[in-house]
């Protein structure tokens with residue numbers, strides 16, 4: 001839809017400039033940090049001292065990174081693509097589960113007037129407030145309680161990481177999706193029913209397309225949550241993901257920081273890409289408001 | 293081909309609110325029935341019950357002899373235009389109109405033919421590529437009607453489809469809609485809170501208030517013979533005048549005393565009054581059935597009053613008159629020159645007077661008929 005961003009046109013030029021400048025000033029530390037990281041990944045020395053003479057351009061770090069080396073000389077070799085694959089499995093798994101459960105519960109909370117609905121919503125909010133690191137021990141015990149042996153947790157470790165991580169994101173996803181479903185008037189659903197559609201078809205052809213931006217947002221958040229997770233991967237996954245691999249290499253005695261910078265930059269890629277995508281997404285949301 | 297029948301239909305919502313109570317209504321084949329009532333009276337509820345969106349708490353709904361009370365909306369073959377139109381915002385106009393046909397799995401070229409045909413009929417063929425939010429209110433309303441009509445429904449249900457249009461557009465569209473309905477010959481139920489719309493368009497009007505149907509009849513019947521004070525006061529602009537009166541008998545002749553003055557009781561009411569033994573009544577008369585004379589000759593047909601205000605309305609004047617402390621209105625030609633506080637003579641046309649019982653607010657005819 002090519003409507004572009006619509007907004008009231010009352011803000012004066014002056015306040016607009018002021019707003020932009022303020023935002024820029026506050027984001028300088030962030031932009032600087034990331035730029036230095038990316039620069040370092042292409043340099044022989046870290047440039048984090050802000051000394052231009054440290055910047056000696058090279059592609060070596062990236063080559064080493066893709067070779068799965070952790071140090072310039074010697075060190076252990078890992079299969080980096082294997083680690084990337086692990087990370088993708090966790091991220092996509094979390095994304096899928098969060099989207100599926102979040103959109104279904106969101107629909108239920110928005111549309112059905114069951115008793116205790118208000119309390120349920122408040123409870124979700126409360127759950128979201130707990131940091132994941134607080135719950136990891138509890139979740140581990142929970143798994144052990146329902147499983148015959150510790151071996152099982154190891155055997156299906158991906159499953160347990162994904163479920164644990166996704167359950168942390170679902171409360172937020174539910175709230176977000178509820179907001180989207182709330183915007184659809186009942187009459188639109190009824191119109192489709194009167195037009196002869198079955199419930200399933202109404203969901204697929206009418207409701208889902210109308211909440212598409214919400215679904216995309218939840219998928220994104222889920223993916224990033226899985227991609228960035230350290231503590232649950234550490235606890236449950238036998239293998240490594242990018243996050244845990246980078247973390248373990250930062251502190252190693254053989255660590256070569258420009259190489260870690262390359263790994264870190266690679267690790268940031270989806271975040272950057274998704275951030276750009278999400279920006280377009282938010283534009284679409286505000287541009288396709290329901291009229292009438 | 294379809295007669296819609298509601299039998300003792302009641303809808304109580306889960307919150308305990310009574311939506312409609314004991315509705316009995318028959319809409320004949322090809323008939324244009326208006327469901328007229330104020331906001332919150334249960335008009336939409338009635339429509340949703342017929343559509344199958346709500347299920348009645350008790351009572352039955354028939355399409356011809358088919359009991360549809362428990363059928364889902366998709367098995368009723370109805371076209372429904374919602375109060376807010378409820379277009380699918382993510383679909384273009386073409387796809388909005390095509391949606392019911394796609395569900396029926398019609399071949400795409402046939403869909404195309406029907407959509408174009410319907411769009412042409414409603415003069416929206418130039419808008420087919422737009423999204424709903426790119427349309428004006430009047431255009432959206434046409435799209436909603438097109439979507440309801442394209443599947444050739446047995447019953448067409450319209451929920452205040454014109455309420456979001458400006459006054460000019462509403463008047464032009466209402467004539468169009470009436471013609472269209474007659475041309476297509478679809479049994480139609482049209483919900484509105486605008487009495488002028490109901491009078492202008494409908495074959496019959498069902499007046500509803502507080503979830504109950506109060507009167508069903510042709511526009512003529514409902515307008516001239518309101519069954520209750522409410523109906524008389526709801527229809528007409530300005531509405532019917534009401535004033536308390538007392539029945540007295542002198543020399544075998546019945547009179548009504550209004551504001552201390554005697555007028556003849558209407559001849560057709562005499563047997564009813566005698567049989568019911570009525571003493572206190574509410575006298576209803578319409579502003580356009582009231583003549584104003586500069587002075588009264590003693591004819592026992594008129595009452596003296598005083599000009600309270602004159603409202604020039606363009607075509608005619610509305611005179612607000614003070615009748616013993618009650619304000620009543622009369623429509624008079626522009627040629628009559630009146631000044632405030634001038635003494636005048638009001639002559640309600642006797643054969644058009646309607647008498648009501650002050651307690652139940654029902655008309656005496658209705659009460660007499662109920663007794664039999």
Ligand SMILES: Nc1ncnc2c1ncn2[C@@H]1O[C@H](COP(=O)(O)OP(=O)(O)OP(=O)(O)O)[C@@H](O)[C@H]1O
Nearest residue numbers: 305307309310311330331332333334335336337485
């Ligand atoms: N889903 C519902 N749950 C509970 N009460 C309802 C529901 N829908 C309607 N009501 C109530 O039922 C009564 C009739 O409502 P309805 O929508 O039929 O009125 P209406 O005549 O269509 O009014 P309007 O002209 O404002 O559209 C109102 O008192 C309303 O508050």
Ligand SMILES: [Mg+2]
Nearest residue numbers: 335336337375
């Ligand atoms: Mg309504």
